[in-house]
Amino acid sequence: MASAFSAVPGAIVEAGVLQHVGSPLAEQRDLAAGAAIAPLGDRRVLTVTGEDRLSWLDSLTSQALTRLEPGVSAEMLVLDPHGHVEHEASVIDDGTTTWLIADAAFAEGLLGWLRRMRFRLRVDPQDAGDEFAVVGGAPAALRLVEPAAPHGVPLVWRDRWPQVAIGGWAYAHVEPHPGEGRQWAEAIVTRDEEARIARAAADGELRVAGTVAADALRVAAWRPRRSSEVDERTLPHEVDWLRTAVHLDKGCYRGQETVAKVHNLGHPPRRLVALHLDGSDSVLPRRGDPVRCGDDAVGVITSSALHYEEGPIALALVRRSTPVEADLVVESEGGLIAAAQQVIVPPEAGATASIPRIPRLGRRARAD
Missing domain, CATH: 3.30.1360.120 (Probable tRNA modification gtpase trme; domain 1)
Structure with a gap:
């Protein structure tokens, strides 16, 4: 072209x-x-x-x-x-x-x-x-x-x-x-x-x-x-897209029930993180490269770049349960790349609805 x-x-x-x-x-x-x-x-x-x-x-x-x-x-x-x-x-x-x-x-x-x-x-x-x-x-x-x-x-x-x-x-x-x-x-x-x-x-x-x-x-x-x-599983919550692309108070549309349920009652299963990469080997990971925490694969790279001020950086989608303080490793074609994560979407994202708890009745009250 x-x-x-x-x-x-x-x-x-x-x-x-x-x-x-x-x-x-x-x-x-x-x-x-x-x-x-x-x-x-x-x-x-x-x-x-x-x-x-x-x-x-x-x-x-x-x-x-x-x-x-x-x-x-x-x-x-x-x-x-x-x-x-x-x-x-x-x-x-x-x-x-x-x-x-x-x-x-x-x-x-x-x-x-x-x-x-x-x-x-x-x-x-x-x-x-x-x-x-x-x-x-x-x-x-x-x-x-x-x-x-x-x-x-x-x-x-x-x-x-x-x-x-x-x-x-x-x-x-x-x-x-x-x-x-x-x-x-x-x-x-x-x-x-x-x-x-x-x-x-x-x-x-x-x-x-x-x-x-x-x-x-x-x-x-x-x-x-x-x-x-975006992959086949991406929810807008996972990448902080509710910020600009989702109106939570509008009428019904396809997928709206899940958007509301995750935001109000649940948590997105994955979360976007920013990665500051070790640049000593001048290697940038590619989209889809695995992200590991210890021996566990916890996510994948979605974007990477060499920034004129920050050096090598990336975005990655990782499991919500990935510890926020953990140092991560990216498994790239050029070798392993150490990565320090910065939280974008926190693990506790979602569950914004304040639902009153119904106190449980004791045995005696139930018997009455």
Whole structure:
């Protein structure tokens, strides 16, 4: 697959996605400082038109969307009947069309599912990826690009992470949250604008960064992503996704019963942890590499990165019972990597409902 950014000096492109332009660490600094933008070829744009689009999406997903105002950013999850995450998308509406930004690898599956759920409602989901692309970066950096605005509303999705959205709930209790320093937004641009950005980058008029840099900033912010932190068993509670993508007080939707039950009465069986890795061997683990506590396999790596300030870091999903003070070891292809864990989702997450205990009656009272 071709990329408009192949002509940028130093560009490394894989499957149409700009990975980096020669210096991922420097690119991270530029992205964090608002001095560069990241072409996100690993994202895909979908659209939903029709009068019923917002109430329809509201009824199908974890987010309250019926009253979403034009230009306001939101995030939604599609869950299976047992509450496991199937799809995720960033959401922005322009008053006429609802725009969804999804991981490219899962966009076709999300679109197919939405089309199957139309029934007789006035909605029309479409793939808009041939006409539109996505670029990301700090909001200040995105002022250098012209976002699409077919109905007068600039299509810029602003990531509210780690703020707690209305109806959401935060499990991580670290102050300050590491995501607070990450200012991130994603602009939907036309393919012509994408080509203009690529020409400006090739001519040295605009700095760009690859997805390797963008993902490192995400991992450092403990920000979950569909293509990384989700497997067939993932509950939104396990990765602190109730913070931005789940509205706990909205009406029924598929998987809602499990979401409520785990949050109010139970505990998620796994929990996301941040890992600070031993970098002496310059080895980064891969997604799916086992995480061990002593002789026991307790989880798997979901994301890893070499951060420009923190060094080698990773996110991992581990069993809830894994001791929070335990040092862990990652079993990678390059050997064993020592890992110090930092709690994101604590073992006691969930069970938020205060249910009064009914005192037991003594034998004598029962006999009466």
